Amino acid sequence: MSRPLIIGGGPAGSAAAIGLARAGTPALLIERSRDPHDVVCGGFLGWDALAALKRLGLDPAALGARPITRLRVVAGSRVTEAALPRVAAGLSRITLDAALLAQAQAAGTAVERGVTVREASPGTLRTGDGATLTAEALFLATGKHELRGLSRPREAAGDDPAVGLRARLVPSPRLATDLAGMIELHLYDRGYAGLLVQEDGSINLCLSVKRSRLGAGPAALLDDLARDAPRLVDRIAAARDKPEWQAIAGVPYGWRARETVAGLFRLGDQAAVIASLAGDGVAIALASGMAAAARFTAEGPAGAPAYQRAFARQSASPLRVAGTIRAVGEGPFGTLLPLLARLPGLAALTASLTRIERGAGG
Numbered sequence: 001m002s003r004p005l006i007i008g009g010g011p012a013g014s015a016a017a018i019g020l021a022r023a024g025t026p027a028l029l030i031e032r033s034r035d036p037h038d039v040v041c042g043g044f045l046g047w048d049a050l051a052a053l054k055r056l057g058l059d060p061a062a063l064g065a066r067p068i069t070r071l072r073v074v075a076g077s078r079v080t081e082a083a084l085p086r087v088a089a090g091l092s093r094i095t096l097d098a099a100l101l102a103q104a105q106a107a108g109t110a111v112e113r114g115v116t117v118r119e120a121s122p123g124t125l126r127t128g129d130g131a132t133l134t135a136e137a138l139f140l141a142t143g144k145h146e147l148r149g150l151s152r153p154r155e156a157a158g159d160d161p162a163v164g165l166r167a168r169l170v171p172s173p174r175l176a177t178d179l180a181g182m183i184e185l186h187l188y189d190r191g192y193a194g195l196l197v198q199e200d201g202s203i204n205l206c207l208s209v210k211r212s213r214l215g216a217g218p219a220a221l222l223d224d225l226a227r228d229a230p231r232l233v234d235r236i237a238a239a240r241d242k243p244e245w246q247a248i249a250g251v252p253y254g255w256r257a258r259e260t261v262a263g264l265f266r267l268g269d270q271a272a273v274i275a276s277l278a279g280d281g282v283a284i285a286l287a288s289g290m291a292a293a294a295r296f297t298a299e300g301p302a303g304a305p306a307y308q309r310a311f312a313r314q315s316a317s318p319l320r321v322a323g324t325i326r327a328v329g330e331g332p333f334g335t336l337l338p339l340l341a342r343l344p345g346l347a348a349l350t351a352s353l354t355r356i357e358r359g360a361g362g
């Protein structure tokens with residue numbers, strides 16, 4: 001059987017690579033970035049993601065992940081806090097993705113960095129330098145990025161698609177103390193922002209906003225947010241530097257791949273895109289990578305459709321709950337907050353219901 005090909009070296013691609021290598025079928029993984037890089041992500045790792053990382057042989061604490069035990073939600077002038085049901089963590093994606101890819105390599109995966117796949121079809125891909133590679137099994141793990149030939153439908157991102165923004169901030173001592181052990185979410189009309197402390201003590205700031213609210217860009221958005229998210233704007237002003245933004249457009253929240261063909265396994269955001277407010281995208285990426293590798297090991301390329309259907313079923317409920325929270329939380333009046341304040345435990349419950357692997361961790 002030919003060597004499996006994996007396109008994309010984010011959490012999903014690396015998890016599949018580790019699973020395949022451990023089962024004695026090391027893959028060739030192609031990643032377009034030459035060096036470790038940060039991506040638009042909140043950096044929140046739920047307990048299911050932490051458990052999955054341990055199964056893949058990584059120790060998040062040894063990578064510097066900062067424990068998170070509390071959730072703070074801010075909407076306008078209202079603030080509420082709740083304990084998380086289990087310990088989560090904050091870790092930058094530059095550290096996480098590099099560690100996962102190194103683990104995949106150590107397990108026997110051949111990794112080609114700095115190579116972009118330009119287009120693919122089941123069984124074949126073509127790289128930017130004109131090479132054509134064929135394999136009986138292709139694992140598509142390009143995340144939010146579409147790949148010609150295997151793109152998600154154009155309408156997946158909806159009429160008013162979400163844009164993701166991320167910046168790293170150096171906090172004032174007071175901001176660092178305020179955010180210690182905390183995931184802080186700010187809700188506003190058509191979006192939300194999340195802040196947490198990552199391994200080097202810097203703050204990861206991530207925003208999701210519908211295109212219709214973004215206006216002329218991040219600076220204009222921040223001016224506008226002074227109206228309905230003044231505390232968020234204060235938080236950013238309290239940092240020691242101005243944000244340098246990374247952006248990703250057209251995030252198709254709620255999309256799931258329900259079908260595929262033999263030999264094509266869709267992983268991570270190419271399998272299911274959970275509303276980022278739930279902070280479970282990395283866990284989904286890891287779970288899908290491991291599930292696809294296990295299915296391939298048991299059934300070969302023919303197992304792809306069964307894997308895809310099973311993963312679509314497994315992710316349906318977390319995606320639905322997260323989508324509802326997003327619709328309510330990003331509504332014009334921050335409707336979620338009074339609910340959270342009135343029903344102690346609702347925050348913890350919703351945090352649990354959006355996990356891809358219920359009961360994971362410990």
Ligand SMILES: Cc1cc2nc3c(=O)[nH]c(=O)nc-3n(C[C@H](O)[C@H](O)[C@H](O)COP(=O)(O)OP(=O)(O)OC[C@H]3O[C@@H](n4cnc5c(N)ncnc54)[C@H](O)[C@@H]3O)c2cc1C
Binds near residue numbers: 012040042049
């Ligand atoms: C605003 C926002 C905030 C988020 N916050 C969180 C959070 O706090 N916690 C959480 O768990 N999830 C969060 N997510 C979701 C999370 O970022 C994704 O679900 C996760 O990154 C998916 O992993 P992946 O491996 O599928 O894709 P990615 O992480 O996107 O990795 C894809 C990889 O493929 C490579 N690639 C792409 N195209 C090609 C190509 N053509 N050729 C070769 N290589 C290619 C890329 O360089 C990249 O390394 C957030 C998402 C958004 C939009």
